Amino acid sequence: xxxxxxYRNEFVSYLEQKTNIKEPVNLYEPISYILGxxxxxxxxxxxxxxxxxxxxGFKRAMHxxxxxxxxxxxxxxxxxxxxxxxxxxxxxxxxEKWDLNTGILSGDAMLILAYQLFENYExxxxxxxxxxxxxxxxxxxxxxxxxIDFERRENVSIPEYLKMIEFKTAVLxxxxxxxxxxxxxxxxxxxxxxxxxxxxxxxxxxxxxxxxDAFGDPKSFGKQVGGDIIENKKTILYLTxxxxxxxxxxxxxLDLYSIQPQDPSDKIKSVKExxxxxxxxxxxxxxxxxxTQKAFTLLxxxxxxxxxxxxxxxxxxxxxxxxx
Numbered sequence: 179x180x181x182x183x184x185y186r187n188e189f190v191s192y193l194e195q196k197t198n199i200k201e202p203v204n205l206y207e208p209i210s211y212i213l214g215x216x217x218x219x220x221x222x223x224x225x226x227x228x229x230x231x232x233x234x235g236f237k238r239a240m241h242x243x244x245x246x247x248x249x250x251x252x253x254x255x256x257x258x259x260x261x262x263x264x265x266x267x268x269x270x271x272x273x274e275k276w277d278l279n280t281g282i283l284s285g286d287a288m289l290i291l292a293y294q295l296f297e298n299y300e301x302x303x304x305x306x307x308x309x310x311x312x313x314x315x316x317x318x319x320x321x322x323x324x325x326i327d328f329e330r331r332e333n334v335s336i337p338e339y340l341k342m343i344e345f346k347t348a349v350l351x352x353x354x355x356x357x358x359x360x361x362x363x364x365x366x367x368x369x370x371x372x373x374x375x376x377x378x379x380x381x382x383x384x385x386x387x388x389x390x391d392a393f394g395d396p397k398s399f400g401k402q403v404g405g406d407i408i409e410n411k412k413t414i415l416y417l418t419x420x421x422x423x424x425x426x427x428x429x430x431x432l433d434l435y436s437i438q439p440q441d442p443s444d445k446i447k448s449v450k451e452x453x454x455x456x457x458x459x460x461x462x463x464x465x466x467x468x469x470t471q472k473a474f475t476l477l478x479x480x481x482x483x484x485x486x487x488x489x490x491x492x493x494x495x496x497x498x499x500x501x502x
Contacts, residue, residue, distance in 0.1 A: 179489060185226040185236060186219050192240050193247065208272045208284040209291070212251050215267045221354040222247045227493070228358025228372055231486045242307060242357045245295040249311070250350060252288035253318055255281055260326070289315075299361070306360045314353040321346025328412055336417050340381065348380030368481055375476045379494050382469035386498060388413040389462050392450055404446035410435045414465065416449075418458035427452055470498050 197210045222243035229239035257263075258271040259281050265271060273281030296307045324342040328334045355376035359369035391406045392415055406413050416435070420428055431452050434445055453459050473494055477487050 179230055179486065180236070182223060182227070182493060185223045188236070189219055189222045189226060189240070189243055189247075193244060196244060204276070204280060205284055205287055208255075208276055208280055209248075209288055211275065212255055212266070212272055212284075213248070215269055217267060219247065221250055221350060224351065224354045224376065225358045227489075228355045229362045230358075231482055231490070232359050232362035232364040232368065232372075234362035239358055239361045241295040241298040242361060243354075245292040245307075245311065246350070246354045246357065248288050248292040248295070249315065252285050252292065253322070255285040255288065257322065259285075260322075303360060307357055310353055310356060310360070314349050317345045317349045321349075334412050334417060336414070336421060339412065339414060339417055343384040344377065344381055347384045348377045351380030351383070352377035365481065371476050371480055375473045375480075375490070378469045378473035378476065379497065382466050382473065382494075383497055385414055385462060385466045385469065388415055389459070389466065392446075392453060393459070404442065404450070407446050407449045408438070408442045410438070414462050415453045415458045418461045419453050419456040422458060422461065423452065423456040427456055466498060470494060 193213060197213050199206050199210050225239050225243040225246055226236040230236045254266060255272050258266055259273050259278065263271050264274050269275075271281070272284060276284075293308070293311070296304050296311065299307060321342055321344070324338070325346055328339070328342065352373040353376075356369050356373040359372050364372070388406065391413070392404060394403055396403045406416075416431070419431055423431065431449065434449050434452075437445065439445055474491055477490055480487065
């Protein structure tokens with residue numbers, strides 16, 4: 179087994195080799211641009227790591243890892259268009275740097291390129307990977323639609339929100355890990371368990387993001403703390419505060435989420451205070467712990483060595499300790 183950093187470096191090197199700009203330049207340059215903006219490379223690293231955990235060389239999984247990373251970035255290109263977002267990872271979004279049509283078309287091409295990468299595997303493996311990928315891609319689209327719908331709705335429940343983040347974020351983490359199991363020819367039971375491990379970790383990861391957006395360290399968070407509050411996003415903190423708060427707290431929170439002041443600092447401060455007073459902060463931390471523990475319980479059932487289980491546990495604990 180190798181370190182997480184080793185898998186990341188190997189993947190980035192492979193990515194750089196495979197993202198050549200060709201004709202027509204205006205189709206492929208935006209693809210190279212978005213893939214070159216960095217990011218944690220969490221999903222492809224998990225594919226490589228899982229492949230080796232189940233006893234195969236990680237380089238066999240490079241094509242699948244790249245497919246996952248291309249698909250993830252494809253979804254970001256189209257999400258940015260839907261959100262009319264000007265920045266991604268501190269740089270211009272594709273549709274801002276080029277134009278709307280380029281963002282749509284280059285995003286479409288990325289989805290096709292992701293599928294093409296599975297053609298590098300033998301028939302049975304190709305079929306299993308493509309089946310999982312199609313299911314996951316559709317669920318991500320469903321999750322995005324739920325997210326859009328929630329923006330227009332006032333009565334979003336916590337279970338609905340958890341389903342949304344499961345589909346929009348967590349299933350792709352689960353699929354990234356299951357692909358490693360498929361490539362390494364792990365048992366179907368272990369493939370399913372590693373998928374559930376990744377999915378539960380993905381839910382905890384997104385809940386942690388919700389928490390950090392409000393209460394992260396501005397120096398290390400990498401973006402403005404309180405961004406979700408400014409945009410009136412119905413995160414787990416907001417929904418829990420509404421659920422647990424008294425009538426006056428509920429009214430104040432709804433009032434604050436109905437305005438967009440020129441200077442949002444007072445709004446952010448007031449909303450965060452409600453999150454604390456209603457117990458939403460502590461409840462969110464408990465939810466993060468719950469889904470992390472669900473992942474670790476599944477880990478114990480995997481037919482792999484104890485040192486490999488320890489590596490996955492350390493990886494999960496590291497994700498939950500992060501401040502970015």
